[in-house]
Every structure is written in C-alpha cells, then in structure tokens.
Amino acid sequence: MDIRDLWAEALAGVLARPVRSALTTLGTVLGITTLVITLGVAATAGNQIVGRFDELTATAITVEVPAGPGGPLVGWDSPAEVRRLRGVTSVSALAQTEESSNLRVTANDLVDPTRVTGQTLAVVAGDPELPRAARGRMVEGRFFDAGHVRRGDRVVVLGDQAARMLGVTRLTGAPAVFIEDRAYTVIGVLGGLGREQVLSTAVIVPPTTGVGLGLRNVTRVLVNTSLGAADLIARQAPVALSPNHHDELQVISPPTPKRARDGVQDDVNGLFPILGLVSLVVGAVGIANVTLVTVMERVSEIGLRRSLGAARRHIAAQFLLESTLIGMTGGVIGAGAGLVSVVAVSAAQRWTPVLDARLALAAPVAGALVGLLAGLYPALRAARMEPADALR
Structure with a gap:
C-alpha cells in the first residue's frame, strides 16, 4: 500500500x-x-x-533602635553585652540618619566642569566590628580600629561601589574624600558584603568622627549567631542592649522552626x-x-x-x-x-x-x-x- x-x-x-x-x-x-x-x-x-528549610539556616538578626525621648536607648559600648551571650558570633552597631543618607561626597576639592567629581552618598558610623558583622572583607587597605575611634581620627572606609563611583582605585598616597567640604583620609575599601548591601555604596566613619556629621546615636545593631541560636538571641539581645527600654527596640529575626x-x-x-x-x-x-x-x-x-x-x-x-x-x-x-x-x-x-x-x-x-x-x-x-x- x-x-x-x-x-x-x-x-x-x-x-x-x-x-x-x-x-x-x-x-x-x-x-x-x-x-x-x-x-x-x-x-x-x-x-x-x-x-x-534554608530559612532555618538564617543566623542574621537586626535590632532597630528608635530615637529615645530622654537620650540614646543603646550606647556604642552596648554591643559588648550582646557579644557575651552564648551563640553570638559577631555584633556591630551602626548609626545612620535621614540627613546622613544624602551627603555630598567628592574625591577632591577641585571643580571640574568636564567630569563628575562628586556623588550623593550615605555616610554611616560604625564600630570596628562592622566588617565581620556585615560578613564582608577588606578589598583594599584596612578597617579602622579602636585607636582610630579613641583618637577621633578623620578617617573613612568606602564601600566598594562607592569607591568606584568616586574614582578611588588605589590607596597609595593616602587619598582623601571630602564630606561637606571637610577632608577625610581613605584607609580602606569594604566589599563582599553578605548582609547590609547598602554599605557597598556608603562612606563609613568611626563613631567619634561621626559626631561631627550628626551621627551620635546608634540606630541599628547587626547580630550574627551560630546555627539554631537565632530564636533565643532575638529574645535576649534587646534586654542586653537596653535593659530598661528593651520593649522599645524592634527585632528582625529569621523565621522560627515552627x-x-x-x-x-x-x-x-x-x-x-x-x-x-x-x-x-x-x-x-x-x-x-x-x-x-x-x-x-x-x-x-x-x-x-x-x-x-x-x-x-x-x-x-x-x-x-x-x-x-x-x-x-x-x-x-x-x-x-x-x-x-x-x-x-x-x-x-x-x-x-x-x-x-x-x-x-x-x-x-x-x-x-x-x-x-x-x-x-x-x-x-x-x-x-x-x-x-x-x-x-
């Protein structure tokens, strides 16, 4: 057929x-x-x-600190109390305000009409434990230490994206950036952030240096815990940070196993x-x-x-x-x-x-x-x- x-x-x-x-x-x-x-x-x-089940492995806790009517609810030394809790691997305090989130930062004080020399960036104050708490690493240079904080040195650490926007590619010769027309020495570039991605486009200053920029009070605390300890630390961290005002702190924690x-x-x-x-x-x-x-x-x-x-x-x-x-x-x-x-x-x-x-x-x-x-x-x-x- x-x-x-x-x-x-x-x-x-x-x-x-x-x-x-x-x-x-x-x-x-x-x-x-x-x-x-x-x-x-x-x-x-x-x-x-x-x-x-991947949610169970989350170990990041953020404590939001509101402005207290009678003064700061959390001090810069309060994270040390949280660090003593069993199960905490790292903790760091940050300060950021609406005003500091939009400050003009320039790489030099020359006005060049042919190129962009300045950016509007966020300026954040943080303690020396910030790279570890943000799960980042130093791409260039170093992070400021307790000595810089104690002396109130005018030094900054740039996020990796902020450094690219400002054209800071090398730290040889101690480059400086200008925040509101005041010079600050760049000592490091922070990148590879596992959390707080906003820091990649920010300028980070020591707490004592941030006072002159209006960054006096802690606005949030970053806490990292060991596996399985997040639920317990989320309840204990506010009390350790501010025993008398712990109910005013807002804790953002991973979901519970239930x-x-x-x-x-x-x-x-x-x-x-x-x-x-x-x-x-x-x-x-x-x-x-x-x-x-x-x-x-x-x-x-x-x-x-x-x-x-x-x-x-x-x-x-x-x-x-x-x-x-x-x-x-x-x-x-x-x-x-x-x-x-x-x-x-x-x-x-x-x-x-x-x-x-x-x-x-x-x-x-x-x-x-x-x-x-x-x-x-x-x-x-x-x-x-x-x-x-x-x-x-």
Missing part, C-alpha cells in the same frame, strides 16, 4: 468516529499532562520545601491533591471512553430493548449505573492498593506510615461519582438511539 493511501485510510478511520477519537486522544493528552505536571510540580514543590514546618506542611498538602485530581480526570476519561465503546458494540441490544418497550430513561439509567459501578469498583480497589503501597514504601524507606481512614472510606464514593460523571455522555448517546436505526 502506498504511504499516501495508508495515511488517507488512517485519517478516515480517525474521523469516522470523531467523538471516540477525541476521547481517546484526550486520554493520551491527560496521561502525558499528568506526567509533566507530576515531574514539574514535584520539582517546584521540592524546591519550595528546600527553600523553607513557621518553617508549617510552611512545608502547607506546600505538601497543596501538592498532592492537585496530582490526585489530575489522576481522577484521567480515570474519568478512561471510563467515558470504555463506556462509549460499549455503547457502540451493543447497538443491537439497545435497539432490541427499545423495540420491546424500554424508554429512553431506562437505557440511560442502565449505562449510568454500569459506569458508576465501574467507578466504585475502581475506587475500592484503588483505595486498597494505595494503602498497601503507602505501607510498602514506608517499610522500604523505614518511615512511619500516616494513613487516613476517612480517605479509604471516601475513595469508593469518589470513584462512583467519577464513574457517574464519565458515563453521562455515553448514556445520553445510547438513550437517543431510535429502535429502527439501532436494529438496522
């Missing part, structure tokens, strides 16, 4: 019964769709679940009902397809029953009941097979099986309902047959 004739015959056979062909195709489509959904949704949910556990449970509970519903649709299409084939094969029987006095509703009820019984039988067998599979997989993986008795009882009902809905079209088609046409 020529390939063109074969193609024409196959196409004619498919189009001869378009509804049956459509149902058969729909079953294949839903089967492939189920496979894609199962793999895609499972991967997505797995990634979401991993993300939930929140992560609840999130994982919600993700899993939302995943498997979707897969179950898709599987039910596939089963419904299969029942509808088989019932429709049955109707086509029993045309003479339908014609004989109609000629002997059976009404349309009798024929429709017969096929509806058959499809319902098929669905209910599948529900009973499926529930039993599913429970056995859960127990077998749990035993193989050494898990504790979690079985819901209500699901086993509801499965036959769900199967019967699916069979009833799937048999509607075939039953209506059987009921519409005329006795003479069926017998012919």
